Amino acid sequence: MTLMVVGGGGREHAIIKKLKENREAEKIYALPGNGGIAADAECVPINAKDIEAVADFAVSHGVDYAVVAPDDPLVLGAVDLLESRGIPCFGPVSAAAAIEGSKVFAKNLMKKYGIPTAAFETFDDMDSALAYLKTAPVPTVVKADGLALGKGVIIAATRDEAEAAVRYMMADHAFGKSGDRIVIEEYLEGPEVSVLAFTDGKCIKPMVSSMDHKRALDGDLGPNTGGMGTVAPNPYYTDEAARRCMDEIFLPTVAAMNAEGRTFKGCLYFGLMITKDGPKVIEYNCRFGDPETQVVLPLMRSDLLTVMRAVTEGRLAETPVEFYGGSACCVVMASSGYPKKYDKGFPIDVPADVLPYVFFAGAAAGKDSLVTSGGRVLGVVDVAPTLAGAVSGAYAKAGRISFANAYYRKDIGRRALLASRNAAASPACSGPVTGSARECGSGREV
Ligand code: AMP
Ligand code: GLY
Numbered sequence: 001m002t003l004m005v006v007g008g009g010g011r012e013h014a015i016i017k018k019l020k021e022n023r024e025a026e027k028i029y030a031l032p033g034n035g036g037i038a039a040d041a042e043c044v045p046i047n048a049k050d051i052e053a054v055a056d057f058a059v060s061h062g063v064d065y066a067v068v069a070p071d072d073p074l075v076l077g078a079v080d081l082l083e084s085r086g087i088p089c090f091g092p093v094s095a096a097a098a099i100e101g102s103k104v105f106a107k108n109l110m111k112k113y114g115i116p117t118a119a120f121e122t123f124d125d126m127d128s129a130l131a132y133l134k135t136a137p138v139p140t141v142v143k144a145d146g147l148a149l150g151k152g153v154i155i156a157a158t159r160d161e162a163e164a165a166v167r168y169m170m171a172d173h174a175f176g177k178s179g180d181r182i183v184i185e186e187y188l189e190g191p192e193v194s195v196l197a198f199t200d201g202k203c204i205k206p207m208v209s210s211m212d213h214k215r216a217l218d219g220d221l222g223p224n225t226g227g228m229g230t231v232a233p234n235p236y237y238t239d240e241a242a243r244r245c246m247d248e249i250f251l252p253t254v255a256a257m258n259a260e261g262r263t264f265k266g267c268l269y270f271g272l273m274i275t276k277d278g279p280k281v282i283e284y285n286c287r288f289g290d291p292e293t294q295v296v297l298p299l300m301r302s303d304l305l306t307v308m309r310a311v312t313e314g315r316l317a318e319t320p321v322e323f324y325g326g327s328a329c330c331v332v333m334a335s336s337g338y339p340k341k342y343d344k345g346f347p348i349d350v351p352a353d354v355l356p357y358v359f360f361a362g363a364a365a366g367k368d369s370l371v372t373s374g375g376r377v378l379g380v381v382d383v384a385p386t387l388a389g390a391v392s393g394a395y396a397k398a399g400r401i402s403f404a405n406a407y408y409r410k411d412i413g414r415r416a417l418l419a420s421r422n423a424a425a426s427p428a429c430s431g432p433v434t435g436s437a438r439e440c441g442s443g444r445e446v
Helices: 010-019 051-060 071-076 078-084 094-101 103-113 126-133 159-170 239-259 293-299 304-312 387-398 414-422
Strands: 002-007 027-032 065-068 120-123 140-144 153-156 182-186 192-199 203-206 215-217 221-224 229-232 266-275 278-285 327-335 358-360 363-365 370-372 376-384
Touching: 002 010, 002 051, 010 027, 010 293, 010 304, 010 358, 010 376, 027 051, 051 071, 051 078, 065 078, 065 304, 071 078, 071 094, 078 094, 094 103, 094 239, 094 266, 094 278, 103 120, 103 182, 103 239, 103 278, 120 126, 126 159, 126 182, 140 159, 153 159, 159 182, 192 239, 192 304, 203 239, 229 293, 229 387, 239 266, 239 278, 293 327, 293 376, 327 387, 376 387, 387 414
Parallel strands: 002 027, 002 065
Antiparallel strands: 120 182, 140 153, 140 182, 192 203, 192 266, 215 221, 229 327, 266 278, 327 376, 358 376, 363 370
16 A cells, blocks of 8 residues: 655654554655655655645555644645545544634534533633733633644733733734634643544544643743653543543544534544543644654554554444553653754764664754754654653663754653552553553443
8 A cells, every 4th residue: 555644743753653564554655754754754845734735646646545644734624635536534624623723613612512621711802802801810821713833822820911912812913813813711720631532433442641741841841842752651541530531521522523513533632631620621633642642652552554544434443442551751852942943954863773762853864864953853762561661761762862952851751650659540551561452441432
């Protein structure tokens, strides 16, 4: 089979490496991929957002199956277009991708169908938003409606900060049109959990849970980033939390999308907060998370291509989705200065025995070696029977990779390790990596 993966970051590298485990995957194109992905796929310099060019390429190169990984092309309708040209795809159609593409849509969906989330108000004019803030409780959270590269969320500790956030989005247009409508919502507290789940609209099968580390600096300080590291499973996602999420969030979400005529097929990402009143949805994404995918897929025992095609063909219920029982840790190595200003173009040195553990993101082909080309340069991942083993393995490998201006957090997994030491219940999917595989809170039909 000829496969095409749309996107070019660490997440896409992880997807491509996992797809390659299937011997049917004879040829994989990455659009655009990156210099590091080039070792595993043929990279084609087509922008993922140029969905017409993506579809033309797929048709002219005999692509049998496509995986559209990033949010932008999904929201723009890449899957609708590819399917209309006869190419089966993994990923939701545009109407279903709205669950990420519009926060207002997602919040209204949750309200209509009783899915637990932070209380909220939506605004499309600035004066009403500012008037509302005069009496709103603080801290509060201001969110741009549309896609904003993960930066469209501002946690405001005071009313002044909240007002400034509203002006930043609605008057300064900091996120362009994405900020023309905003959501102002209740500030929730509790540990965060990411759960990615396969769904074909009839059945949902969650993958192993994970924990992102979004802030730039150790101790969860500094600005928000695309994600500085991940661990899986997430110790806060106990069997009890998993059961409640399935009943109160996952199944109702899939059913709600069906009822709205927006059946979701693909990977649905639940950004959850485990509050004292139970799990609540912080955000939905219409795709695999980055860098969650880099820890989730290495723990997946089942064949990814088989599961993806089952989703596309509506056969997920009869297709096993199994994970190993161990843990994984991904340490993101970034260019110093990210997520703000940083220099690039520096040679990246990865020893040959570490290379299999690396997923490249901001890496380009240089004269003699790969060179840094982005903020997040690569993720280095280790898998071990215990979380402590995975964390120390990932850091040992990161210590052997070098490039000028490299920066990485030194505390990825620390909170998870503390939590798992204190946990009364074991996290869902725990157990030795070589032990019998299990499904993560087995799939359920809607
Ligand atoms: P998002 O881009 O929606 O994932 O938001 C980015 C981050 O902001 C989340 O990972 C949370 O840490 C935080 N956040 C978003 N919404 C809330 C909320 N209602 N209460 C507290 N923190 C939030
Ligand atoms: N890691 C968060 C995201 O993929 O949106």
